[in-house]
Amino acid sequence: MTVLAHGVGARHDLPLPLDLVLQGAAVALLASFLALGLLWTKPRFAAAEPKSERDWWPVRLLVAVGLVLVPAQAWPHLVFVLVWVGVPVLSVLVGPVWRVVNPLRLAARVTLGRAYPERLGHWPAALGLLAFTWVELVSPDTLPWFLVGYAVVNVAGGVVFGRTWFERADGFEVFSTLLGRLSPLRGNPFRALVATPVRPGLVAVVAVLLGSTAFDSVGSTPAWERLSVPDTAGLAAAVALVAGSYLLACRSFGGQLAHSMVPIVAGYVVAHYFSLLAVEGQRGVALLFGITGFTPDDTLAAPVLVASVQLGAVLAGHLLAVVSAHDRALRLLPADKHLTGQVPLLVLMVGYTSGGLALLFAG
Amino acid sequence: MKTVHALLLALLVLAGCSATPQASPPAEPLVLRLSVEQASPQRVEAVRGQAVELTVTSEQPVDVHVHGIDVLAKAESGKPAVLKFTVDRTGTFDVEAHPDTLLVQLVVR
Numbered sequence: 001m002t003v004l005a006h007g008v009g010a011r012h013d014l015p016l017p018l019d020l021v022l023q024g025a026a027v028a029l030l031a032s033f034l035a036l037g038l039l040w041t042k043p044r045f046a047a048a049e050p051k052s053e054r055d056w057w058p059v060r061l062l063v064a065v066g067l068v069l070v071p072a073q074a075w076p077h078l079v080f081v082l083v084w085v086g087v088p089v090l091s092v093l094v095g096p097v098w099r100v101v102n103p104l105r106l107a108a109r110v111t112l113g114r115a116y117p118e119r120l121g122h123w124p125a126a127l128g129l130l131a132f133t134w135v136e137l138v139s140p141d142t143l144p145w146f147l148v149g150y151a152v153v154n155v156a157g158g159v160v161f162g163r164t165w166f167e168r169a170d171g172f173e174v175f176s177t178l179l180g181r182l183s184p185l186r187g188n189p190f191r192a193l194v195a196t197p198v199r200p201g202l203v204a205v206v207a208v209l210l211g212s213t214a215f216d217s218v219g220s221t222p223a224w225e226r227l228s229v230p231d232t233a234g235l236a237a238a239v240a241l242v243a244g245s246y247l248l249a250c251r252s253f254g255g256q257l258a259h260s261m262v263p264i265v266a267g268y269v270v271a272h273y274f275s276l277l278a279v280e281g282q283r284g285v286a287l288l289f290g291i292t293g294f295t296p297d298d299t300l301a302a303p304v305l306v307a308s309v310q311l312g313a314v315l316a317g318h319l320l321a322v323v324s325a326h327d328r329a330l331r332l333l334p335a336d337k338h339l340t341g342q343v344p345l346l347v348l349m350v351g352y353t354s355g356g357l358a359l360l361f362a363g
Numbered sequence: 364m365k366t367v368h369a370l371l372l373a374l375l376v377l378a379g380c381s382a383t384p385q386a387s388p389p390a391e392p393l394v395l396r397l398s399v400e401q402a403s404p405q406r407v408e409a410v411r412g413q414a415v416e417l418t419v420t421s422e423q424p425v426d427v428h429v430h431g432i433d434v435l436a437k438a439e440s441g442k443p444a445v446l447k448f449t450v451d452r453t454g455t456f457d458v459e460a461h462p463d464t465l466l467v468q469l470v471v472r
């Protein structure tokens with residue numbers, strides 16, 4: 001039995017070369033302010049909520065039956081790689097998949113049908129995601145307890161509140177649905193993004209997603225180890241830093257621009273976890289079939305490829321975020337503030353993107 | 364959107380050009396002496412294919428292992444752990460004393 005860093009995965013990526021980090025940050029800065037001047041001056045994207053599908057209960061039933069057969073040693077890879085990284089990446093490509101495969105959603109079929117309190121919004125999802133990232137990054141051994149807790153809370157929530165519970169309060173589904181808005185297969189991603197309902201706790205969800213991934217980079221550096229600060233404090237500080245900086249830059253808009261952070265989250269998740277998914281994902285699938293001595297092929301973890309994917313994903317996310325925030329800001333701001341009003345948000349985004357690149361260099 | 368595409372393309376080209384060329388492994392091994400009690404983890408650069416020799420001292424009996432490479436040795440008072448191995452792939456590898464004291468991080472290019 002070996003203790004594994006952040007749940008699974010033994011090897012980290014090479015630090016991104018410093019020249020790439022600097023060039024990337026410069027491109028982000030330049031592109032952002034060019035966009036401000038060059039992009040359209042009247043809002044373009046009308047909100048269009050992607051159609052929700054029919055009920056997928058047979059798929060969920062199949063997954064539920066399949067879970068019983070999962071070998072005990074496959075669980076960490078199943079959760080930390082295939083679900084935590086695989087599901088978001090798949091969501092970006094094809095749309096919200098967690099709602100389709102989540103077996104706990106079966107609970108909503110026997111619901112009492114109480115109305116979900118509006119005030120709760122996405123707060124339970126933010127708390128659930130924070131708890132999960134704590135398990136992933138600080139204490140992977142507590143995974144079984146987390147899974148039991150997650151199942152109990154979500155079955156209970158599903159029985160009391162029905163489907164609405166999962167749409168708003170299940171962290172994994174909220175994460176998957178947010179990233180699913182970027183899927184090009186489901187219509188214009190910008191229109192889907194701007195249709196994101198602004199509920200209490202939305203900013204908190206985004207802050208947990210971005211902050212925890214940032215802390216995963218920081219926490220694995222020797223410099224962080226030398227500080228001897230507890231990892232729990234580091235994780236909390238990273239989330240608080242993201243939330244605080246967003247609220248400071250967007251204080252006049254509140255959650256109205258939170259949707260434009262989604263591409264940044266997606267870009268950073270892909271950059272940070274690409275090689276983990278490509279290499280440990282193979283081991284995860286092998287473990288599901290009970291094969292333990294499998295050696296994954298690590299062609300996809302070649303340094304040049306990883307560096308290109310990291311830089312490409314972070315910058316693509318940044319550009320989508322800038323365009324989406326620009327369009328929304330035109331609607332929210334009075335005409336005489338169209339340019340100046342966007343500056344704090346642009347600075348924030350450039351900060352997140354350069355920070356993200358710097359972390360790929362440091363961690 | 365054209366600007367966006369052009370910028371993205373320029374970026375990918377940039378990423379491709381800036382990658383450092385592969386160096387051939389040096390003849391001499393990388394030799395490091397580490398202590399579990401006075402752990403002050405650093406990043407140490409190595410080259411793919413280079414031999415690595417780690418000597419780890421500890422007052423308490425402890426397992427020392429390298430993440431991502433199947434090497435494990437025990438250290439105890441007066442009897443340091445010696446790990447000799449060659450890293451044949453690139454990446455960042457943690458050398459840890461059980462359960463989670465980071466001793467050094469090998470950056471293999």
